[in-house]
Amino acid sequence: MYSRVRPAAGPMAAALLIAGLLTACSSDDEPGGSPPPTAGPSATVTGPSARPGQVLKPGGTYRWTTNSSYGPPAEVTAQVLSYRQPVADPQTPLAAEAGQKGDVWAALEIRICTLSGHLSATSAGWQLAFPDGVRAEPEYHSIAATPRFPVETRLSGPGDCVRGFVSFVAPAGVRPKEAVLAPPGTSEGVAKWPLTPR
Template sequence: MSTRTIALAGALLAAAGVSACTSGSAKPSPTVTVTRTVTATPSSENAQSSSGVLKMGTRQAINDNANDVHITVQALEYQQPYQGPQPQKPDASQGGDIWATAEIKVCNISGPDINVSQTPWSLDYEDGTSIETTGLSGGDMPKPEFPMDKPVKAGRCAAGLIAYPVPSNKRPERIVYAPEGTEPIEWAVSKS
């Protein structure tokens, strides 16, 4: 678009120059102002705090060049308590008294098929505790569910909700993606 705008400005200047030359009077040439609008897209660098925690919704690229795997991961939203149809309340052995959800998206940008799962995703709390996914799926769990052990071809994505049994009296600080063999990636959870 900016090339078209500059070309148009050049054409207008040329036309203005021709009409000024053919005129018999000494009128000043018209002035043409070209305004170019540039829209910045947020990068993971701009959306990252000094602690390395990403802003919710930020897409993070993971490139494993040795294995030709190029993916992006996102934690899109955290909801506590989950607002949709309620599954059966978590029991005491699961560690929480209500259900919360994290909306997750993983895209296979290029390379071989990848397998996605809920397992690498967890919630971390200020007091150092963390809550892992229960691995429960189907039935009355929040929908659409993020898949468990599903292959994703290059150029495709997997997205959905991961349910966590959480204590109703506190909120996590971060959603963490930590697959085996890679550095964890974290997204900040809002206080409310």
């Protein structure tokens, strides 16, 4: 919005107007003058919906807080310890289980611990990400890799942990590029562990 200024009448008013303009110009140029306000750096607001995937080093620990309506939140950590592919399964042929020619069993060794609170630890939320964009989810099948990750384990309090191998189906000769965890019961984002080729 522009304001319209009406010129003052008379020589005295004109002189006062000119003096005021000269004073304003000199104060802007002098070092002691107050510089005009500048816009500060814009703050980047990040939240659970905008949080990118956190890439960890092999064996790195991911930490999150659960959001539960049934009790207080729990502080939880997760790690990827190792990956095996293929894994022999002498009891159940893969073709009968998955029905895909050329697929093999794979096993991801994980560890989940509580730092505080209570948690029912399962393999829910874990995936294998392959280079072509395919994601594999856990198979509820007992393979030869041991120890096997339990179907469900109740963890309680600091230092309570569960470790074991989670079963997956993978294409023969194709290794996943990373293991991915989107923890259930929270919206804090996902964690990724690179799976280096052997």
